[in-house]
Amino acid sequence: MNKLIELIEKSKNIAITGHVSPDGDCTGSTLGLYNYITENYKDKQVRVCLEKPSMKFSYMNGFELISENPFMEADLVVSLDASDRERLGSRGVLLDIAKESLCIDHHITNTDFAKFNIVEDFRSSTCELLYTLLEKEKVSVNTAICLYTGIVHDSGVFKYQSTTKETMDIAGELIAKGFDFTKIIDDTYFKKDFNASKLLGLVLTNAKLEFEGKCCYGVLDFDTWSKYISDKKKMDGIIDNLRNINGVEIALFMYETEKNEYKVSLRSINKNVSTIAAALGGGGHIRAAGATVYGNADEILKDKILPMIEKELNG
Ligand code: 5GP
Ligand code: MN
Numbered sequence: 001m002n003k004l005i006e007l008i009e010k011s012k013n014i015a016i017t018g019h020v021s022p023d024g025d026c027t028g029s030t031l032g033l034y035n036y037i038t039e040n041y042k043d044k045q046v047r048v049c050l051e052k053p054s055m056k057f058s059y060m061n062g063f064e065l066i067s068e069n070p071f072m073e074a075d076l077v078v079s080l081d082a083s084d085r086e087r088l089g090s091r092g093v094l095l096d097i098a099k100e101s102l103c104i105d106h107h108i109t110n111t112d113f114a115k116f117n118i119v120e121d122f123r124s125s126t127c128e129l130l131y132t133l134l135e136k137e138k139v140s141v142n143t144a145i146c147l148y149t150g151i152v153h154d155s156g157v158f159k160y161q162s163t164t165k166e167t168m169d170i171a172g173e174l175i176a177k178g179f180d181f182t183k184i185i186d187d188t189y190f191k192k193d194f195n196a197s198k199l200l201g202l203v204l205t206n207a208k209l210e211f212e213g214k215c216c217y218g219v220l221d222f223d224t225w226s227k228y229i230s231d232k233k234k235m236d237g238i239i240d241n242l243r244n245i246n247g248v249e250i251a252l253f254m255y256e257t258e259k260n261e262y263k264v265s266l267r268s269i270n271k272n273v274s275t276i277a278a279a280l281g282g283g284g285h286i287r288a289a290g291a292t293v294y295g296n297a298d299e300i301l302k303d304k305i306l307p308m309i310e311k312e313l314n315g
Contacts, residue, residue: 002118002133003102003116003118004078004102004104004118004130004133004134005133005134005135007076007078007100007102007116008037008041008044008076009041010075011044011074011075011076011099011100012043012044012045012075013044013045013073013074013075013076014037014044014045014046014047014074014075014076014077014078015046015047015049015070015072015074015076015077015078015094015097015098016030016033016034016046016047016048016049016050016077016078016080017030017048017049017050017070017077017078017079017080017082017088017091017094018030018050018079018080018081018082018088019081019082019083019087019088019089020051020087020088020089021051021233022050022051022053022081023053023081023153023154023236024057024149024150024152024153024154024188024189025081025125025126025127025150025151025153025154026050026053026080026081026082026126026150027050027053027054027057027060027063027146027149027150028057028060028125028127028146028147028148028149028150028151028153029080029081029104029125029126029127029130029146029147029150030048030050030066030080030081031048031060031061031062031063031066031146032127032130032131032143032146032147032150033078033080033130034046034047034048034062034065035061035062035140035142035143035146036134036138036139036140036143038062039138039140039142039143040135040138047065047067047072048062048065048066048067049066049067049068049069049070049072049091049094050066050067050068050091051068051089052066052068053066054231054233054236056187056188057149057188059145059184059187060142060145060146060149061142061145061146068090068091070090070091070093070094070097071093071097072097073097073098074094074097074098074099075098075099075100076098076099076100076101076102077094077095077097077098077100077101077102077114078101078102078103078104079094079095079101079102079103079104079105079113079114080104080105080126080130081104081105081106081107081125081126081150082103082105082107083105083107083109083110083111083283083284084109084110084111084113084283085111085113087283095113095114100115100116101114101115101116102114102115102116102117102118103116103117103118103119104118104119104126104129104130104133105117105118105119105126105129106119106120106121106122106123106124106125106126106128106129106154107119107121107283107284107285108121108274108284108285108286109274109277109278109283109284109289118133121285122162122164123162123167124151124154124155124160124162124163124164124167125150125151125153125154125155125162125167126150126154127146127147127148127149127150127151127154128147128150128151128166128167128170130147131147131170131173131174132170136173139174139177140177141177141178141179144174144175144177144179145179145184147170147174148171148174148175148179148181148184149184149188151167151170151171151174152171152181152184152185152188152189153188153189155167156240157185157189158171160287160288161287162285189237192234192237193229193234195228195229195234196228196229196234196235198228199220199225199228199229199234199235199238200237200238200241202220202224202228203218203220203238203241203242203253204218204241204242206218206219207242207245209248210306210309210310211309211310211313213247213248214247214248214249214250214313215248215249215250215251215252215306215309215310215313216242216243216245216248216251216252217242217251217252217253217254217301217306218238218242218252218253218254219253219254219255219262219297219301220235220254220255220256221255221256221297222255222256222257222258222259225255225256232255232257232263235253235255238253239251239252239253239265239266239267240267242267243267243268243269248269249268249269249270249271249313250266250267250268250269250271250273250309250312250313251266251267251268252264252265252266252305252309253265254293254297254300254301256297257292260294260295260296261292261293261294262292262293262294262297262300263290263292264277264280264282264290264291264292264293264305265288265289265290266284266288266289266290267287267288268286268287268288268312269287270287271287271312271313271315272286272287272312273286273287273288273289273312274286274289275312276289276305276308276309276312277289277290277291278291279308280293280304280305281293293305
């Protein structure tokens with residue numbers, strides 16, 4: 001019996017949490033585990049304690065029960081898809097409240113911050129790793145929908161290098177449960193609102209190339225993006241468009257979240273951007289990483305980020 005199942009069996013009151021700005025993998029793994037426990041262990045009390053994810057994920061069972069409030073007792077907290085305690089935001093306090101804590105994650109920058117940690121950085125997604133910890137025959141279609149969503153999102157629809165035969169085998173087992181996977185991929189990964197598409201166009205129009213075309217970057221200040229969209233999550237995917245330009249090896253996208261506060265996203269073809277993100281106080285994966293930085297965008301770019309990118313490109 002693995003640690004997850006062992007801890008679930010001996011806990012009555014279970015809190016499930018994940019990182020701030022939950023993405024497909026975080027939302028899918030937390031709700032996937034929620035569905036698995038509530039369906040197979042009727043005597044357990046389970047809650048998902050998370051920042052509200054994008055409404056595009058509202059088809060997942062249990063979505064409307066997600067609560068941001070961490071201040072409730074728990075025998076066990078399971079953290080999914082978060083590399084460190086800071087990534088849990090105010091939900092980090094659950095690690096102090098709960099009697100036991102378990103972290104399940106696939107980030108190379110994971111700090112083993114819980115009492116028990118199951119971290120496999122070769123996995124495409126936390127959802128893939130979570131599936132390997134569950135009893136296959138006890139995975140329902142509701143759980144499968146959640147896990148499949150996370151695998152699709154974090155593997156870039158089975159395209160990133162983290163995708164393995166096992167990723168595909170697991171995705172195959174999940175779709176065999178029977179659901180409309182085409183609709184999930186289209187609605188949550190590819191489709192964009194009209195205004196979000198225009199904003200993408202604006203970023204591409206103003207994007208800059210550096211280092212003989214090996215680096216492409218785009219920056220948006222708050223006033224610019226908020227004229228098009230109200231929800232910053234609608235900028236997901238802009239970074240991939242910068243990365244998909246011929247010749248680009250490292251892409252960078254920065255948008256202002258508050259005065260002098262910027263969310264940075266980094267993507268690469270083969271280079272390591274996780275160390276750049278870590279040096280900026282963030283983290284992530286070798287080819288997809290991020291951070292939050294403070295100050296003047298031009299100065300941060302020129303003095304900090306572009307020199308690190310140049311070094312990585314020449315390294
Ligand atoms: P994104 O650019 O899509 O926000 O994030 C890409 C990857 O980097 C994700 O795996 C995400 O978990 C990680 N990441 C993004 N921002 C941060 C951050 O501020 N801190 C840490 N530790 N990881 C981050
Ligand atoms: Mn993930």
